[in-house]
């Protein structure tokens with residue numbers, strides 16, 4: 001790859017990287033440059049340690065006593081409060097529970113219940129499909145509800161918001177393009193119309209300085225297995241602003257959301273604060289792994305994370321445009337830093353095959369239909385040198401046509 005960017009300047013960036021020691025907190029296989037932390041974060045060493053303690057000691061030795069003794073019952077709240085700092089929430093506003101999809105379902109109902117005289121829900125037509133599927137699921141039990149989608153019912157989400165809108169569900173960072181929304185401006189517009197704002201943070205929690213309360217968000221949901229590295233299927237989080245506590249209601253009224261679960265009352269009475277967003281028993285082993293994963297964040301400054309993330313993506317974009325542009329690769333993520341999350345999406349008609357060829361060479365990203373190659377840049381374990389090497393391998397694959405080998409065209413179930 002021929003480029004004006006000097007390898008020496010890249011080594012300097014690594015030398016002066018305030019986050020460079022964080023890589024040691026993760027187990028990463030030799031010979032792999034991992035650019036898929038936006039889909040499944042790698043394993044933090046502390047997560048393995050906690051998982052072992054949880055399995056052998058808490059489950060194996062202490063058995064049922066661990067619900068109290070090891071604080072299992074309180075994990076949704078204690079872990080939620082540890083994530084709060086990363087998303088700009090106050091203590092008591094966030095719980096770890098269920099999946100992002102289920103939390104979207106609950107938050108949509110809760111938002112609609114706060115605006116009973118309105119009927120519309122607004123979302124992105126090109127948003128992550130589960131978000132739209134869950135909206136359809138909510139609509140199936142609320143026959144008066146109307147759905148308005150950006151890109152279907154109007155070009156911009158802002159133009160779909162009027163005084164019949166109860167709830168707007170929007171992604172902070174688009175899963176496919178990596179575009180970042182202005183949370184302050186859009187939440188302001190949503191509130192001006194009297195509606196409720198639900199932010200999906202799946203692609204921003206852990207890589208951006210998310211500021212839910214400063215921006216007035218009403219609800220938020222997000223994954224913990226992506227940039228928060230909680231492990232495959234680790235439960236998600238849901239945030240509800242304190243001003244809505246006492247008025248939270250959603251239809252999955254399981255016993256964990258009850259005011260007094262161990263009173264075993266005949267009828268549901270909602271618990272205090274954020275508790276009505278809980279439903280039932282959670283995957284404790286996964287939560288204990290997440291507890292370990294969150295240790296990595298304890299001394300991390302999110303401003304440093306964001307700055308490094310922008311430098312990593314700046315560098316990758318520059319290398320790809322200088323080196324790979326002539327092979328028909330285009331950059332889909334916005335160039336403006338204020339409109340960019342922490343991933344770079346490249347488009348190419350043979351993006352699937354090119355990604356398989358990259359993975360074969362140890363550069364792991366992923367592919368999203370129809371032609372997006374996604375590269376996620378997680379500042380805690382990636383170096384500037386990794387970015388340089390990944391871009392050169394991409395260049396080699398394009399230049400010598402390695403990706404044309406027929407084995408790279410076989411589509412796997414998970415892309």
Ligand SMILES: *Cc1c(COP(=O)(O)O)cnc(C)c1O
Pocket residue numbers: 099100101102128130131171175200202203223236
């Ligand atoms: C990854 C992701 C989800 C995942 O939902 P699950 O219920 O955890 O499978 C939801 N929304 C967005 C935007 C995502 O990126």
